[in-house]
Amino acid sequence: MLQSRLAFIGGGNMAEAILGGLLACGYPLSQCVVTEPLQARCEFLHSKYPGLQVLSGPQANHLAVNGSESDSHTADLVNNGAVHINPAAASESFPPAEVVILAVKPQVLRGVVSDLGETLYQRQPLVISIAAGIETSAIARFMAEGAMSASEETSTPVQIKNEDLPAVIRVMPNTPALVNEGATGLYATSDATPAQRLVAESLLGAVSKQVSWVDQESLIDTVTGISGSGPAYFFLMMEAMEDAAVKLGMDRETAKELTIQTCLGAAKMAQSSSDDLKTLRVKVTSPQGTTDAAIKTFEKGGFRELVAESVKAADSRSKSLAVELCGPGKDSKL
Numbered sequence: 001m002l003q004s005r006l007a008f009i010g011g012g013n014m015a016e017a018i019l020g021g022l023l024a025c026g027y028p029l030s031q032c033v034v035t036e037p038l039q040a041r042c043e044f045l046h047s048k049y050p051g052l053q054v055l056s057g058p059q060a061n062h063l064a065v066n067g068s069e070s071d072s073h074t075a076d077l078v079n080n081g082a083v084h085i086n087p088a089a090a091s092e093s094f095p096p097a098e099v100v101i102l103a104v105k106p107q108v109l110r111g112v113v114s115d116l117g118e119t120l121y122q123r124q125p126l127v128i129s130i131a132a133g134i135e136t137s138a139i140a141r142f143m144a145e146g147a148m149s150a151s152e153e154t155s156t157p158v159q160i161k162n163e164d165l166p167a168v169i170r171v172m173p174n175t176p177a178l179v180n181e182g183a184t185g186l187y188a189t190s191d192a193t194p195a196q197r198l199v200a201e202s203l204l205g206a207v208s209k210q211v212s213w214v215d216q217e218s219l220i221d222t223v224t225g226i227s228g229s230g231p232a233y234f235f236l237m238m239e240a241m242e243d244a245a246v247k248l249g250m251d252r253e254t255a256k257e258l259t260i261q262t263c264l265g266a267a268k269m270a271q272s273s274s275d276d277l278k279t280l281r282v283k284v285t286s287p288q289g290t291t292d293a294a295i296k297t298f299e300k301g302g303f304r305e306l307v308a309e310s311v312k313a314a315d316s317r318s319k320s321l322a323v324e325l326c327g328p329g330k331d332s333k334l
């Protein structure tokens with residue numbers, strides 16, 4: 001795998017899943033820096049990944065993206081508001097990030113990207129966003145807002161055009177990435193080069209068994225509806241099956257273990273078989289048998305329609321989240 005210098009902006013679960021997966025594949029720890037505002041989380045990351053650069057404080061994101069040309073420069077920045085959690089690395093110089101992974105909640109993305117706008121504009125890293133709902137055009141707009149407001153404070157303000165901004169690739173991984181079983185959808189704007197697409201694909205591929213590109217950005221909302229939110233649907237189904245067995249007299253532990261293994265077994269069969277999903281279902285279902293009785297009950301209760309409605313609700317929520325957080329006119333150019 002290519003070993004670009006990576007800056008994770010935000011050190012939550014998904015950032016850790018991607019980082020952990022990369023390290024497990026042999027990605028050098030020294031090529032990674034993570035910024036994280038919560039002290040307790042910083043300390044957790046520092047103790048779990050000894051030697052990892054973990055930065056906190058108001059200048060942390062800038063330092064992570066800009067790098068530091070000299071030891072004294074790092075020390076200056078650290079003294080001026082970037083708290084280095086790993087004291088041993090606090091005075092080391094390090095290169096600018098070639099890839100910036102925006103791994104913050106959608107609700108704070110605008111502030112973070114605007115604040116980093118000028119730095120991203122100057123450095124031109126590949127920007128990868130894992131924030132649900134927020135469109136690449138909005139991310140470009142936030143970068144431009146930040147870069148232009150910084151330039152207005154100088155004697156030579158610049159007008160920034162879309163094509164001057166770094167390429168953005170939007171991805172939607174899911175939480176099974178935490179156990180290296182992720183499914184990820186990716187969308188790249190036309191500015192992203194084939195090499196940048198390859199970088200995004202290999203980074204996410206470190207924790208995903210399935211990595212799929214979509215060619216329209218709105219399909220990332222559908223990826224969210226299927227695989228981003230999907231683990232929760234299967235947890236709900238498993239909860240309901242466990243509860244049903246308990247109601248019929250089984251102890252909860254046995255019900256849970258049988259349910260989980262059944263889910264896992266069905267997924268493995270679906271993955272390894274050349275049969276389609278319908279054929280696999282029909283093969284379990286003897287006419288007039290037990291499965292037939294259950295499936296007829298599901299169908300009578302409108303199971304398929306309910307699933308379709310639920311996936312559509314997640315897809316729509318992903319789209320409305322964008323409008324709530326970024327305002328209307330999300331496709332507008334600068």
Ligand SMILES: O=C(O)[C@@H]1CCC=N1
Pocket residue numbers: 132224228229
């Ligand atoms: O529920 C959410 O908003 C996020 C996006 C995909 C999974 N969780």
